Amino acid sequence: MASFHLEEDEIEKGEETMGSEPEVDEDPSSSSATWGPPHQHGRRRVNNYSGGAVGLNINEAPHVNKDSTPFCVFMLYFARIIRLLVEETNRYYHQYLDELQDGPSPRPDMTDSEMFLFLGIIIQMGHDIRDRLKDYWSTAEQFAMPFYSNTMKRDRFLHILRFLHFADNNTETDRNADSYDRLWKIQTIFNTLNDAYEKYYNPSKHLAIDEIIVKFKGRVVFRQYIPKKHKRFGIKIFKICDATGYTYDMKVYLGKDRTRADQDVTATHATVRGLCRCIEGVGHKLYMDYFFSSPDLFEELMTKDITCCGTVRPNRKGLPDDFRRRQFRLKKGDIRVRVRWNFTALVWKDKRDVYILTNMHCPPAEGSFCDEHGNAIKPAIVADYNKHMGYVNKADRMANSYSISRRTWKWTNKLFFHFLDMTILNSFILLSSCDAKLSHREFHLALVRNMLEHAARGPPRPQRSRGRPPAVSSAISRLEEASRHHWPTSSTSRLRCRVLFV
Structure with a gap:
């Protein structure tokens, strides 16, 4: 059946308050640049893509x-x-110990080898989902699996998970300042991964921008609630992905941006502009849904040699007046087209009116088009949009296929586990681009084995000391408060007693 299917996310989203090129003489920013019928479009030339070979x-x-x-x-x-991870986790544990007046004996610091063992266990858990963490070390017949207990003791694993940390707490800035970064606790890891994603991979010609939700029900100021989504509560991340599902760049939505200088653009416009900074000047074709699309955004990206296509809200500023006023009364299969400079705006009737804006396609013919069964014939622009728009959802499905994310009240842990999922997927795609014959599952399992082998070659873990020798000051204070009458009169008397007993 030839019908148009919108992405589910498009139906649920609300508007946030935040190819080819033409050879024309008309400036799109001039007042004379008006929308007209399809025959007004100029002669177009091929937009050459000059990016590198896709992959590594x-x-x-x-x-x-x-x-x-x-x-x-x-x-x-x-x-x-x-x-x-090793430095900040050990730092956080020592800060915790310093706040205690008394407590159990300190555990030895974590080493790089232990971190590899910890991550190996976390990744393996994505292939063996259980209700509770302690079940992985259970000796019960229905749970027993020697891998976990042979790799790391349960208490040591839970200790590392409890104190897993990503930044020094002493570096936090004033929360009331305009420059306050809500992502500061994990910003270093986020920036490191984003830079590496871009550095080691050449994306395909066709790219898509969309959002995903990392499920999270804990407390954080930028948590989103979208009632019609499958993941209703969570942290929103904007991503740009290519045809393989490789995440090339990303941005965490942190709420209203208090530092954005350009007040004349929407927040979604600024988001896309930021994500596209790494793909400028080589002729990429970018697909997006109506949450982002606007004539102003497409014009700006066109100056950076990026052509765009996407569904669009009919009331967007800059669209034809008859689109904005919804003056069309269409029957199934009807198509209406307006052109301006290199832009094509069309409305097509299938089960409902579908509005699309593009500057990478030639305008289709107007009229009514149905097959012999009365089904609306899909325009080539719509088919092209459907083909390329799902890249971000593809990446999210693949990353979640062996998800290592655990239930936690710490939003930093939740984001870190999601970044780890994405990094494993990007690593798999990068290796696959070199013609490696590994499936996604085989890559996961081989990575776990490699981590354990690498950890075995490292230095042995220091053993936990027996007992905790208290500090002199804390020992004196406890004795003074509990039993003052037992306190020795002087150090010389104690020395005399030792000599007599000897």
Whole structure:
């Protein structure tokens, strides 16, 4: 059946308050640039794509090839992060100990090898979902699996998970300042991954921008509630992905941007502008839904050699007046087209009116088009949009297929686990671009084995000391408060007693 299917997210979204090129003489920003019928469009020329071959950026990682291990590719993204995790987790644990007057004996600091063991267990858990964390170490017949207990003791794993940290708490800035970064607790990891995603991969010609929700029901000021989504509560992330599902760039939605200088553009316009900073000047074709699309945005991206196509709200500023006033009374299969400079705006009737704006396609013919069964014939622009718009959803499905995300009240942990899922997926896509013959599942399992092998070559974990020798000051205070009459009179008397007993 030839019908148009909108993405489910498009139906649920509300508007946030926040190819080809033409050879024409008309400036789109001039007052004389008006919308007209399709025959007014000018002659078009081919927009050449000058980006590199899709896949591994060989200039940045010449040592990676089809025989590389998953661990080798994964460490392109995570080498710096491993050291950061170890340092900040140990720092956070010592800060916790310093706040205690008394307590259990301190545990030894975590090492790089232990972090690899910890991450290996976390990744393996995505293939073995259980109700509680402790079930992975259970000796009950229906749960027993030696992998977890042989890799790391349960209490040690829970200790690392409890104190897993990503930034020094002492570096927090004033929350009331306009420059306050709500993502500061995990900003270093976010920036490191974003830079690496762009550095080691050449994306395909066709790209898509969309949003995903990381499910989270804890307390954080930028948590979103979207009642019609499958994941109603969570943290919103905007992504730009290519045809393979590779996440090339991303941005976490943190609420209203108090520092945005350009007050004459919407928040969605500013978001797309930021995500497109890394794809300018090579001729990419970008697809987006009506949450982002607008003539002003398309015009700006066109100056950066990025052509766009997307569904659009009919009341967007800059669209034809008859679109904005919804003057059309269409029957099934009807198409109405307006052109201006290189822009094409069309409305097509299937089950409902569908509005599309593009500057990468030639305008279709107007009229009424149905097949012999009375079904509306889909315009080529609509078919092209449907083909490329689902890249972000594809990436989200693949990342969640072996999700390592655990239930937690810490939003930082939730985002970190999602970033880890994305990094594993990007590593798999990067290795697959080198003609490696591994499935996504096989990549996961091989990565776990590689991590355990790498950890085994590291230094042994320091053993936990027996007992906790209290500090002199805390020992004196406890004795003074509990039993003052037992306190020795002087150090010389104690020394004399030792000599007599000897």
